[in-house]
Amino acid sequence: MSVEAKNLTFSYEKETVLRDLSIRVPEGEITVFIGANGCGKSTLLRTMARLIQPEKGAVLLSGKSISELKTKEIAKQLSILPQGPTAPEGLTVEQLVKQGRYPHQSWLKQWSPEDETMVENAMEAAAVTSFRNTPVDDLSGGQRQRAWIAMTLAQGADTLLLDEPTTYLDMAHQIDVLDLLHELNEQEGSTIVMVLHDINLACRYADHLVAMQGKSVFAQGRPEDIVTNDMVKQVFHMNCHIAADPIFDTPMVIPYGKGRKPYGAIAAAEAE
Amino acid sequence: MKRHTTWRTRFFSVQMDMRAIRRMGLLVLAVLAACLLGPSLGNTMLSPVTVVETMMGSGSGANEFIVNNSRVPRTLVALLTGGALGVSGLLLQGVVRNPLAAPDIVGVTGGASVAAVAFMTFGAGAVSIQWIPLAAISGALLVSTLIYALAWKKGVSPIRLILIGIGISAIMSAAVTFMIIVSSAVTATDAYVWLTGSIYGASWSDIFTIAPVIALGLPLAVVFSSSLNAQQLGDDTSAGLGVRIQVDRIVVVFLSVVLAGTAVAVAGAIGFIGLIAPHIARALIGRSYGALVPASACTGAILLFAADLIARTIFYPVDVPAGVFTAAIGAPFFLYLLFRNRNHF
Numbered sequence: 001m002s003v004e005a006k007n008l009t010f011s012y013e014k015e016t017v018l019r020d021l022s023i024r025v026p027e028g029e030i031t032v033f034i035g036a037n038g039c040g041k042s043t044l045l046r047t048m049a050r051l052i053q054p055e056k057g058a059v060l061l062s063g064k065s066i067s068e069l070k071t072k073e074i075a076k077q078l079s080i081l082p083q084g085p086t087a088p089e090g091l092t093v094e095q096l097v098k099q100g101r102y103p104h105q106s107w108l109k110q111w112s113p114e115d116e117t118m119v120e121n122a123m124e125a126a127a128v129t130s131f132r133n134t135p136v137d138d139l140s141g142g143q144r145q146r147a148w149i150a151m152t153l154a155q156g157a158d159t160l161l162l163d164e165p166t167t168y169l170d171m172a173h174q175i176d177v178l179d180l181l182h183e184l185n186e187q188e189g190s191t192i193v194m195v196l197h198d199i200n201l202a203c204r205y206a207d208h209l210v211a212m213q214g215k216s217v218f219a220q221g222r223p224e225d226i227v228t229n230d231m232v233k234q235v236f237h238m239n240c241h242i243a244a245d246p247i248f249d250t251p252m253v254i255p256y257g258k259g260r261k262p263y264g265a266i267a268a269a270e271a272e
Numbered sequence: 273m274k275r276h277t278t279w280r281t282r283f284f285s286v287q288m289d290m291r292a293i294r295r296m297g298l299l300v301l302a303v304l305a306a307c308l309l310g311p312s313l314g315n316t317m318l319s320p321v322t323v324v325e326t327m328m329g330s331g332s333g334a335n336e337f338i339v340n341n342s343r344v345p346r347t348l349v350a351l352l353t354g355g356a357l358g359v360s361g362l363l364l365q366g367v368v369r370n371p372l373a374a375p376d377i378v379g380v381t382g383g384a385s386v387a388a389v390a391f392m393t394f395g396a397g398a399v400s401i402q403w404i405p406l407a408a409i410s411g412a413l414l415v416s417t418l419i420y421a422l423a424w425k426k427g428v429s430p431i432r433l434i435l436i437g438i439g440i441s442a443i444m445s446a447a448v449t450f451m452i453i454v455s456s457a458v459t460a461t462d463a464y465v466w467l468t469g470s471i472y473g474a475s476w477s478d479i480f481t482i483a484p485v486i487a488l489g490l491p492l493a494v495v496f497s498s499s500l501n502a503q504q505l506g507d508d509t510s511a512g513l514g515v516r517i518q519v520d521r522i523v524v525v526f527l528s529v530v531l532a533g534t535a536v537a538v539a540g541a542i543g544f545i546g547l548i549a550p551h552i553a554r555a556l557i558g559r560s561y562g563a564l565v566p567a568s569a570c571t572g573a574i575l576l577f578a579a580d581l582i583a584r585t586i587f588y589p590v591d592v593p594a595g596v597f598t599a600a601i602g603a604p605f606f607l608y609l610l611f612r613n614r615n616h617f
Binding site for chain 1: 278287369498501504505510514
């Protein structure tokens, strides 16, 4: 199933956030949106997930406009994890994950064998089975995020959208969550689209990087191909030095501003 | 121990919490017990056997009047009204995701009070007081529609609904106070009794008003329970799961308004049942709305029945409005909830 945005325009009140933006999400790959605060990356993701309606343009699922599809049908193909979701007090991990089956349930079919298998598999995949009976609000940040991801997995959609899934997490938990998504992509072939703030983690985990600037897509492609000094300067309004990540060989952006005088060979080269 | 039991046939599947089912059974038994107890207790104590005999038409003439014309309708009205208020409160708390919400915040009580008191003040003598319930429910519907419309901004968000509801309710209570001040002392007393909420003088026609609303409203509430379950995860997450948030929200709020509006039309502005009943139900049954709907109905029914029973027996021959007792339990309970939720607001 392919996800495509066509000529999207969206404004909050009078301020235009997206202007005539088109993008095609590569199937079976990890796509990451990056950009400065307020560049519209979350708005784009939320529009793709039909949480907000564009003024103009359309989001297409396998060529069909989502505004013409039933919302439950969309939910079977596309799941979304919003930014900073909150669970009601006392809701256990298992109860949360079970909610993921909502689009597959009906008045008469409330708990099918498939529902049960999908919930078990989702908890297994996100490694939350061992604390299935723990209330979500008692978990650590990383575990909590994994529980929410398990809920979206139970939905059984092959495309997963995540709005800043690593925000508010410490470094170890960020890696933990991104590894889980990477694994899903590798093993299940899930298409993953997410917004990330950390450009270095974005470069490491993305197959397809989308840099947004000026209400539209500034550059997109493999991180190795598009991450340049100039791109970072245009998108983040920031000077940087780009090195190869010594472990993964993906681009590593080292920003610099006014703090602490640069030294060494690179500083000398940059100064010229 | 396995807590859940699953039933499946080819076309049907459901998972039930066994403990919840057992407790639900006890609640239903309690309601049935109230049906017998209500007509038995009072100034003239009757045995349940006598009550059943009288209801079957083989009792003495004096008992027949007490049981069939007074105590049975009163018991049934208390149970049905309490049930309607309980479910109404549950639905509203579910929609706004706030445990402190009650039907009052969407203007049911405010609208009904203004309409009823205006009716007593300006329509007294000119129009039959039998029309008060109709005036009350019209007022309730009108004001809640107004609140919902004012809260609308590309859809209704719970917090906007609450804030606008509080504002409009304040205006409504000012209007009620104004009308009471300008009206005669007799009318003012009537108005106060109505505003407190009383089941005194309940009749069979009251039952025929509220019974159909319950009969239709409860199953409809159960239909929307899975949507309410999902809505507890927040607007974005539930929309992502395929909940038609704005459509479901407007239907559930409307259902809540009709249930509470009918209850208020029949029994006056009885407070706090809609707030407390869902909490007791949650403590007993858990968090699944499918089970909470019948449980809140039973809990609300028992609460109002108990309040009315105390109101009409303990201070006999004075018939204290049942609303006094629901408020006496409800107000401290509200403070307790505020205290318990202090870290969440």
